[in-house]
Amino acid sequence: MNWEREITVEGKIFQVTISDDHEALRSAFAEGRAVVGLWDRERADQNLNPAAYVVEDLKDIDDVFLERVIRRREGLPWNIVKTQRLTIREFAPQDFVSIPDEPEAGISGSLFLKEEPLKDYICHQYGFYEYGIWALVDHEKGLLVGKAGISNLELTDQEEFFSAIKKNDTPVELGYHIFSPYRQQGYGKEACMAILSYAALAVSERIYARIDERNLASIKLAEDLGFRLIARTHSGSVPRLCLYEWNYS
Structure with a gap:
């Protein structure tokens, strides 16, 4: 079974092929169209390549989903x-x-300052996880004012935090950085509140944050957002870090 949909993205019309048939998907993909596979759990031999996105029911497909398929x-x-x-x-x-x-800046270091590493990040981080550090754009001014988002929590050399992480948890953390000309205008809180609401549904209901204990502004923001302190690195660590946890409720 094959279905064709048209979706307008940034003023341009794109076609999407939705199918449970490998040849139909392969042909549409080769012609440059976006494709979505329709999975039938009763068919053990079903081949839905080259579809990067698969659904089990047509009811799972809406315009938002199709736009993202096209954008990718x-x-x-x-x-x-x-x-x-x-x-x-x-x-x-x-x-x-x-x-x-x-x-x-901290978030991804100097990664975002060079074109090729940024391209690699876009391809591999967004393409695989579908979350990461995102751009914060003031849509009225048309200015990039900072970056914020959700990353995988890496705890190398921070063994003190392992016991505080919930068992069977694949931990992710919130990070943000507002560029210096745009600070003290509420961008950080506005962005983080929206990201937490989105991430709770799309990524994880439990989100962590690691903050240098000297960074009082970030600690205050975390507490205002509903994070609670659950662990610290040992006093011998430099700098000493605090681990905060946020839960969706």
């Missing part, structure tokens, strides 16, 4: 969520020219 196929950034002032979206390769070199 065309190399266009996903729009994650909008707030009153911000469009939170995936980074695009050209964004690197708008990212200032601020040593305290």
Whole structure:
């Protein structure tokens, strides 16, 4: 069975083929169309390549889903969520020219300052996990004001935190950085509130945050967002880090 849909993305019309047939998917993909596989759990030999997205029921498909399928196929950034002032979206390769070199940024270090590493991040992080560090764009001013998002929590050399992480948890953490010209304008809280609401449904209901105990502004923001302190690194660690946890409720 084959279905064809048309979706408009950024003013351009794209076709999407939805099918449970390998040859139909392969042909549509070769012609440059986005494709979605329709999975039949009763068919053990079903081949849905080259579909990167598969659904079991047509009811699972809506325009938002199809737009994301198209954006991934065309190399266009996903729009994650909008707030009153911000469009939170995936980074695009050209964004690197708008990212200032601020040593305290922390999130992914200097990765976002070079075009090729940013392209690799977009391809592998977004393409595999479908979450990561996102661009914060003031949609009225058209300015990139910072970055924030959800990353996998890596605990190398922070053994003190292992016992605080819930068993069978695949931990993720919230991170954010507002560029210096745009600080103290509420962007950080506005972005993080929206990201937590989105991530609780799309990524995990439990989200962590690691904060240098000297960073009082970030600690206050975390507490305002509903994070609670659950662990600290030992006093011998430099800098001493605090582990905070947030739960969706």
